[in-house]
Amino acid sequence: MIYVLVPVHNEAATVGLLLWKVRQVFTAFDREYQLLVVDDGSTDGTDEVLAPYTRVLPLTLVTHRERRGYARSLEELLRLAVARSDRPRRDVAVTIQADFSESPDDLPDLIRRIESGADLVLAEARRRPGMPAAERLARRLGALGVRAFGRIDGGAAFGTLRAYRLGTLLRMLRGAGTDLRHDGWAADLELRARAGALARRTETVTLVRPVAPRQRPSRAHPLRAAWAAVRAAPALARSAPRMAPVETEQEAPAAEEPPRRGRGRGRGRGRRGGRQAGAPRSEGRVR
Numbered sequence: 001m002i003y004v005l006v007p008v009h010n011e012a013a014t015v016g017l018l019l020w021k022v023r024q025v026f027t028a029f030d031r032e033y034q035l036l037v038v039d040d041g042s043t044d045g046t047d048e049v050l051a052p053y054t055r056v057l058p059l060t061l062v063t064h065r066e067r068r069g070y071a072r073s074l075e076e077l078l079r080l081a082v083a084r085s086d087r088p089r090r091d092v093a094v095t096i097q098a099d100f101s102e103s104p105d106d107l108p109d110l111i112r113r114i115e116s117g118a119d120l121v122l123a124e125a126r127r128r129p130g131m132p133a134a135e136r137l138a139r140r141l142g143a144l145g146v147r148a149f150g151r152i153d154g155g156a157a158f159g160t161l162r163a164y165r166l167g168t169l170l171r172m173l174r175g176a177g178t179d180l181r182h183d184g185w186a187a188d189l190e191l192r193a194r195a196g197a198l199a200r201r202t203e204t205v206t207l208v209r210p211v212a213p214r215q216r217p218s219r220a221h222p223l224r225a226a227w228a229a230v231r232a233a234p235a236l237a238r239s240a241p242r243m244a245p246v247e248t249e250q251e252a253p254a255a256e257e258p259p260r261r262g263r264g265r266g267r268g269r270g271r272r273g274g275r276q277a278g279a280p281r282s283e284g285r286v287r
Helices: 015-028 046-050 070-084 104-115 133-150 166-174 185-198 222-239
Strands: 002-008 033-040 059-064 092-095 120-124 162-165 202-206 246-251
Touching (some): 015 104, 033 070, 046 059, 104 162, 104 202, 162 166, 185 222
Parallel strands (some): 202 246
Antiparallel strands (some): 092 162
């Protein structure tokens, strides 16, 4: 099973298109999948956009009435995927943003690497065509700072687009003090450090597809977010001192593969997806 994890906050303009694009990807990439989405206190009508998709896609929706932040949403998604899986050594979780700053077309390449033996696959986007200059600079300087001050491999330190073997996440979440202590880019770095410490094999994939035009301005100031991550790096390194180094780095294909014949098994409503009958409409509710 592939669990696609999407943290959402005020993404009414893009989240529906993203979910439908994920469906198209898994129609061609024949794997069983489930979508897990956390709507973190959106106020722009995102909940109205998401509601119809719970009826036509293998989608579980968790809604927060009040915003809890990116890190809390991401951690909740990871825990939900681990709780759903009955085959953590085989199942995969992939994380992706809802604003199309990361492309669903890159998911199959990350998943294949987990299936080939990796425990953690990181997407490196620093040289991705179309990335804003400020973000490109922040990622480059942030990677240097993380490596210098935290002794953490700065490659693919930032960004949500990643693939995890569920068994690795299970060991990480069972450990003591596993709640993410940082937010924003620092949360991505913290998760990379903690999961990387437990991964027997970590790979990176360099993204070469152009970045889609943003539908809204980024909520993060790139240089400020990178600096916050660099400041957090020394403490993160002490909490995960035996992090395995990245073993390989390869480029993701620039063009999509031709679709396979036959229908994807993830189409339609999944057995455990969709809105659950009688689910309470309350804070943190699951649909």
